[in-house]
Amino acid sequence: MPAIIDAGDIIAGFAFLLSGYATWQTVSFNKKQKSLIESQEKLNYLLMEKENEDSLKEKRADLGASFIKIGSTKYRLKIWNKGASTARNVRIEFPDGNDVVIDSEVADKFPMESLERHQSVELIATVHLQTKRKHVVRLLWEDDAQSHNEKLSYPTL
Known part of the structure; x- marks a missing residue:
C-alpha cells in the first residue's frame, strides 16, 4: 500500500x-x-x-626608612609611615650592627608609642669615609591589621 x-x-x-x-x-x-x-x-x-x-x-601601617642629606655633610635616617593606619609600638633594629646612627638618638626616640599616617621621625646619622654605604634596618610595629609587623629596609647613603 x-x-x-x-x-x-x-x-x-x-x-x-x-x-x-x-x-x-x-x-x-x-x-x-x-x-x-x-x-x-x-x-x-x-x-x-x-x-x-x-x-x-x-588598617595597615607601612613603614620605611631612608637617609636624607641636610646641607653638605649632615645626614639623617628618616623613618616614616606611608600606610593608611597608625603604627603603634614602633621599634627599630640594626641586624648588621649600627655604626651610623647615634645610639642615644635611638634610645631617646624608640620605641615610639605611635607613628601616625604620613608622620616621620629623623635620627641623627654620623657619616665618615669608612661608613658603609648600604645599611639594613629592621622596623617592627603593631597596627589595626596585625599585632606583629616586620619590614627590612635597605637605606643607602
Missing part, C-alpha cells in the same frame, strides 16, 4: 521540526546563561576579595 501524505502530515512534520529547533535553541540558551552565571559568580568573588583587601589596607 502506497503511503499517502496529506496536508495534516506535512503540518505535523513542520511542527515536529519547529519543536526540535525550539528545543535546541533552549538548550543553547541555557548553556550560555549558565556560563554567564559562572562568570558573574567569579566577578562577585573577585570584587569581594578586592573589597576585603582594601579594607585590610585601611
Whole structure:
C-alpha cells in the first residue's frame, strides 16, 4: 500500500521540526546563561576579595626608612609611615650592627608609642669615609591589621 501524505502530515512534520529547533535553541540558551552565571559568580568573588583587601589596607601601617642629606655633610635616617593606619609600638633594629646612627638618638626616640599616617621621625646619622654605604634596618610595629609587623629596609647613603 502506497503511503499517502496529506496536508495534516506535512503540518505535523513542520511542527515536529519547529519543536526540535525550539528545543535546541533552549538548550543553547541555557548553556550560555549558565556560563554567564559562572562568570558573574567569579566577578562577585573577585570584587569581594578586592573589597576585603582594601579594607585590610585601611588598617595597615607601612613603614620605611631612608637617609636624607641636610646641607653638605649632615645626614639623617628618616623613618616614616606611608600606610593608611597608625603604627603603634614602633621599634627599630640594626641586624648588621649600627655604626651610623647615634645610639642615644635611638634610645631617646624608640620605641615610639605611635607613628601616625604620613608622620616621620629623623635620627641623627654620623657619616665618615669608612661608613658603609648600604645599611639594613629592621622596623617592627603593631597596627589595626596585625599585632606583629616586620619590614627590612635597605637605606643607602
